[in-house]
Amino acid sequence: MIFKRAKKNMPTVPPTVTLPQIKQAVRQFEEDMPAPINRTALMMEDKSIDLSRLKRYLGGVPEQKFYMSRETFEIFEESDKLVPYYLDLVQSAVDNYISDTGKLPLVEDAWLPEVHYRLLATERYLKETPPFPLYITEEEMMLTHRPEHFEQ
Structure with missing residues (x-):
């Protein structure tokens, strides 16, 4: 008898996500969080955004990096980090x-x-x-x- 191993449900992610898609995901994250939590909760020490916390809005975790200003909340692509x-x-x-x-x-x-x-x-x-x-x-x-x- 041959058993086939079931594939885990791996979320598919578009090869690239756009800056507007990231901005929308960050806005949605902030709207869904309770009052004291804002979008700066997504920031890592190097000012990059923890995209794993946005996977439900993006359909997975993209490989690209995006960065955010803590003071202005503006979001940037890696080329402008x-x-x-x-x-x-x-x-x-x-x-x-x-x-x-x-x-x-x-x-x-x-x-x-x-x-x-x-x-x-x-x-x-x-x-x-x-x-x-x-x-x-x-x-x-x-x-x-x-x-x-x-x-x-």
């Missing part, structure tokens, strides 16, 4: 600077509200300078890395 690191670092520095001085740390005469890294560094609020500009939005003084945020 440094953006959330610098967003969180600079957002904290900006918040502390505003709290201490009551002023915004902006580059003077800049076309957009660009964060003045040198000012924050010389005042000891910022320990590391991002390799790209960040901008302060009017929405709760949150940072963005996208200048197109200000286009009308």
Whole structure:
């Protein structure tokens, strides 16, 4: 008599998931959780998202990595994994600077509200300078890395 081994129900996952699919899964996760738990519960130490906790929304666990900013909740693909690191670092520095001085740390005469890294560094609020500009939005003084945020 020949016995066939039953295959375990392995969830099938699309070979790739899109950034909008991850964003939707994170939103759904947050909606399904009780009040004190938010999407930052998905973050690992390296700012990557624990996708195994989203498998019920994605149909499995994708092999890709996605990253999230703890300060802005913005989600990024692996190619932009440094953006959330610098967003969180600079957002904290900006918040502390505003709290201490009551002023915004902006580059003077800049076309957009660009964060003045040198000012924050010389005042000891910022320990590391991002390799790209960040901008302060009017929405709760949150940072963005996208200048197109200000286009009308």
